[in-house]
Amino acid sequence: MASERSASRGYDIIGDIHGCAHTLEHLLRQMGYIKRHGVYQHPRRQAVFIGDIIDRGPRIREALHLVRDMVEHGSARIVMGNHEYNALGYCTRARPGSGQEFLREHNARHNRLIQETLEQFDHYPHEWNEFLEWFYTMPLFIEEEHFRAVHACWDEKLIRQFLESQGSACIDEDFLHASAALESFAGQVMDTLLRGTDLPLPDNMSIKSKDGYTRKFFRTKFWADNPRTYGDVVFQPDPLPEEVARQELSEKERREILRYPPDERPVFVGHYWMEGEPAPLKPNVACLDYSAVKYGKLVAYRLDDERELSRDKFVYVNVERPEMGSTPPTEDSVAR
Incomplete structure (x- = not known):
C-alpha cells in the first residue's frame, strides 16, 4: 500500500474499544486530541484504530459515530476487527442453495455476542x-x-x-460469502488475520473457557521464538492444563507455527x-x-x-465502573 506518512506525523494506535465511547474520549483528550466541528483531531498526529469498535459495551452506537467521523475527516484510520467481520456475516443472507439462512449462524453464542450492538441500534436501523x-x-x-x-x-x-487477488486491503461481498467456508482461501485470510493462529489440543482434548465455550483449539503466538512446548506458544486468557502446557510440540507443529521476524518493522x-x-510483547510486536x-x-x-518499541510510549485509561456515566473531561483539564 502506498505510504501516506509525512515526516512530521506521528501515529496513536488504539486498541479494541467494544463500545466504551466515554473511555475513548478520555484517552483521546489525554493524548491531546481536541473536538473541533464535532470531530476529534490532533494538529500533528493521526489515530489508528485496531478494530473491534462494536459489541459487548454500553455505548456502541456512540463509539461508531466517533470513530467513523474521525476516519472520514482524516484524523484517524482503522483496520477491521473480527467483530465487524462477524457483524457482516450475521447480517448478510446466505445465497440460495447454501443450506443456511445467514452467513454467520444465528445460534445462541453468536446471538449473545452481537446482542448489545443490535439492541443499541434497535431504533436506528438505517444507521446500522x-x-x-x-x-x-x-x-x-x-x-x-x-x-x-x-x-x-x-x-x-x-x-x-x-x-x-483483491487488488486492495479491503474485502467485498463476494469475498465475505467465500470466507464462510473456513477451509477456503478467503476463510483462512479472515480467520488468521482477524482471529489469529491456532493449534489443536493434543489427544482430542477439549477445555471449557471462562465464558462457557468449549475449545478444542488454542490461540498461538505468531511471534514466539524457538518454541518447544505448548506452553511456549499458547496465547489466550484461559490457561492450558499444566500437563498440556509442558508437553513438547512435534516437529511438524513447530514447522507450522507462524513467526514474525525480529528485523521486521513494528506490528500492532x-x-x-x-x-x-x-x-511490548517483543521489541517489534505490541x-x-x-x-x-x-x-x-x-x-x-x-x-x-x-524501530524498537518502548514501554514508556504506551498510554492508557483505566475503565471505571460504570464506563457508563462519567463525563469526559474538559479540554482545559487534560494535559496535552
Missing part, C-alpha cells in the same frame, strides 16, 4: 445498515514505512496473496485480552487490547519513527 456498508471500507491491515497494523495476526504470505495487534501493565470492556484498560501506543 450504513455502518455495515462502512465496514466494507475498513482494510484488513495497514502497512506503512515504519509500522504495520492488523487486528490479530500478521501473516506475510497470506497478505501478499490477498493483495494480489489487538484481540487478545491482555492484562497488567502495557508493554498488543493493545487490555480488556477495556471488562473494566481493564483502553490502551494506545504513541508511535513516532522508532
Whole structure:
C-alpha cells in the first residue's frame, strides 16, 4: 500500500474499544486530541484504530459515530476487527442453495455476542445498515514505512496473496460469502488475520473457557521464538492444563507455527485480552487490547519513527465502573 506518512506525523494506535465511547474520549483528550466541528483531531498526529469498535459495551452506537467521523475527516484510520467481520456475516443472507439462512449462524453464542450492538441500534436501523456498508471500507491491515497494523495476526504470505487477488486491503461481498467456508482461501485470510493462529489440543482434548465455550483449539503466538512446548506458544486468557502446557510440540507443529521476524518493522495487534501493565510483547510486536470492556484498560501506543518499541510510549485509561456515566473531561483539564 502506498505510504501516506509525512515526516512530521506521528501515529496513536488504539486498541479494541467494544463500545466504551466515554473511555475513548478520555484517552483521546489525554493524548491531546481536541473536538473541533464535532470531530476529534490532533494538529500533528493521526489515530489508528485496531478494530473491534462494536459489541459487548454500553455505548456502541456512540463509539461508531466517533470513530467513523474521525476516519472520514482524516484524523484517524482503522483496520477491521473480527467483530465487524462477524457483524457482516450475521447480517448478510446466505445465497440460495447454501443450506443456511445467514452467513454467520444465528445460534445462541453468536446471538449473545452481537446482542448489545443490535439492541443499541434497535431504533436506528438505517444507521446500522450504513455502518455495515462502512465496514466494507475498513482494510484488513495497514502497512506503512515504519509500522504495520492488523487486528490479530500478521501473516506475510497470506497478505501478499490477498493483495494480489483483491487488488486492495479491503474485502467485498463476494469475498465475505467465500470466507464462510473456513477451509477456503478467503476463510483462512479472515480467520488468521482477524482471529489469529491456532493449534489443536493434543489427544482430542477439549477445555471449557471462562465464558462457557468449549475449545478444542488454542490461540498461538505468531511471534514466539524457538518454541518447544505448548506452553511456549499458547496465547489466550484461559490457561492450558499444566500437563498440556509442558508437553513438547512435534516437529511438524513447530514447522507450522507462524513467526514474525525480529528485523521486521513494528506490528500492532489487538484481540487478545491482555492484562497488567502495557508493554511490548517483543521489541517489534505490541498488543493493545487490555480488556477495556471488562473494566481493564483502553490502551494506545504513541508511535513516532522508532524501530524498537518502548514501554514508556504506551498510554492508557483505566475503565471505571460504570464506563457508563462519567463525563469526559474538559479540554482545559487534560494535559496535552
